[in-house]
Amino acid sequence: MTRTVYVNGEYLPETEAKVSIFDRAFLMADGVYEVTSVLDGKLIDFDGHRARLERSLNELDIPKPPEFDDLLDIHRNLVAENGVEEGMVYLQVTRGAPGDRDFVFPSKETRPTVVLFTQNKPGLADNPQAKVGIKVISIEDIRWGRRDIKTVQLLYPSMGKMMAKKAGCDDAWLVEDGFVTEGTSNNTYIVKDGKIITRNLSNDILHGITRAAVLKFAREAQMEVVERPFTIAEAKEADEAFFTSASAFVMPVIEIDGAAVGGGKVGKVATRLREIYLDESRKAGI
Ligand code: PLP
Numbered sequence: 001m002t003r004t005v006y007v008n009g010e011y012l013p014e015t016e017a018k019v020s021i022f023d024r025a026f027l028m029a030d031g032v033y034e035v036t037s038v039l040d041g042k043l044i045d046f047d048g049h050r051a052r053l054e055r056s057l058n059e060l061d062i063p064k065p066p067e068f069d070d071l072l073d074i075h076r077n078l079v080a081e082n083g084v085e086e087g088m089v090y091l092q093v094t095r096g097a098p099g100d101r102d103f104v105f106p107s108k109e110t111r112p113t114v115v116l117f118t119q120n121k122p123g124l125a126d127n128p129q130a131k132v133g134i135k136v137i138s139i140e141d142i143r144w145g146r147r148d149i150k151t152v153q154l155l156y157p158s159m160g161k162m163m164a165k166k167a168g169c170d171d172a173w174l175v176e177d178g179f180v181t182e183g184t185s186n187n188t189y190i191v192k193d194g195k196i197i198t199r200n201l202s203n204d205i206l207h208g209i210t211r212a213a214v215l216k217f218a219r220e221a222q223m224e225v226v227e228r229p230f231t232i233a234e235a236k237e238a239d240e241a242f243f244t245s246a247s248a249f250v251m252p253v254i255e256i257d258g259a260a261v262g263g264g265k266v267g268k269v270a271t272r273l274r275e276i277y278l279d280e281s282r283k284a285g286i
Helices: 024-028 046-060 068-081 155-166 207-218 233-236 268-284
Strands: 004-007 008-012 030-037 089-092 111-121 134-140 171-176 181-183 187-192 194-200 224-227 240-245 249-254
Touching: 004 068, 008 068, 024 089, 024 233, 030 268, 046 068, 046 089, 046 207, 068 089, 068 111, 089 207, 134 155, 155 171, 171 224, 171 233, 181 187, 187 233, 207 224, 207 268, 224 249, 233 249, 233 268, 240 268
Parallel strands: 134 171, 134 249, 194 224
Antiparallel strands: 004 008, 004 111, 030 089, 089 111, 171 181, 187 194, 187 240, 240 249
């Protein structure tokens, strides 16, 4: 099926959508993005994603695109047009295409490029992996120092996923100065003696929208949350491990660098948090 996508004010068949070869994201990874999941044809955590997009644009001094205030409508139009019941909407905003290559930022009059498309993923919420858990390896975190900004510089996370695949695993946890920062495309957690431990927010990690929601639900359910860095050694000794992201929700981790976590079984806390997150998000979907 040919999808309808959105580019700079126009809804087009995906085969007709074009972006300039001078686009700053193409030449310099000068762009930011968001992924919003769709359940029951509704957007999950949309306000959080829009707020983070605004923050990413501000931090990089990329002008707000003219359609910024219409983003909810554009998301909804694409979901409806493409008949997405479960899946996601990808949104990218770049510093635009000034018509030549230059390290200096183009003038503020250059239109930021805005691209949105949908990905249909039937069965997203019922992902069988969530019942058996996934395996991760640990690798060094050699990304830049502003991981709180959701840029399209995704080469190293992509290489990390490939390293994990090569090792027969599903994902990689990134380690800096002996402590886990986050996963290649997710925030990471361990559970020990009933406490949920996850790295505190800083420029070292992306401020996950799913992380914020899951921690809120955990606290509301009287679970204890501790925001601090943890090591791989600590994670291996934990009762449970899991990660969160907009597309995976809450995903249990049962093995780290070949060592079983929690006896290699999916834990109760991760299972409960996944249930709560999916229930509450479906109710609040827009
Ligand atoms: N950390 C990184 C590096 C990510 O790329 C992502 C999502 O893509 C996350 C964390 C999770 O963020 P969110 O829950 O907003 O999807």
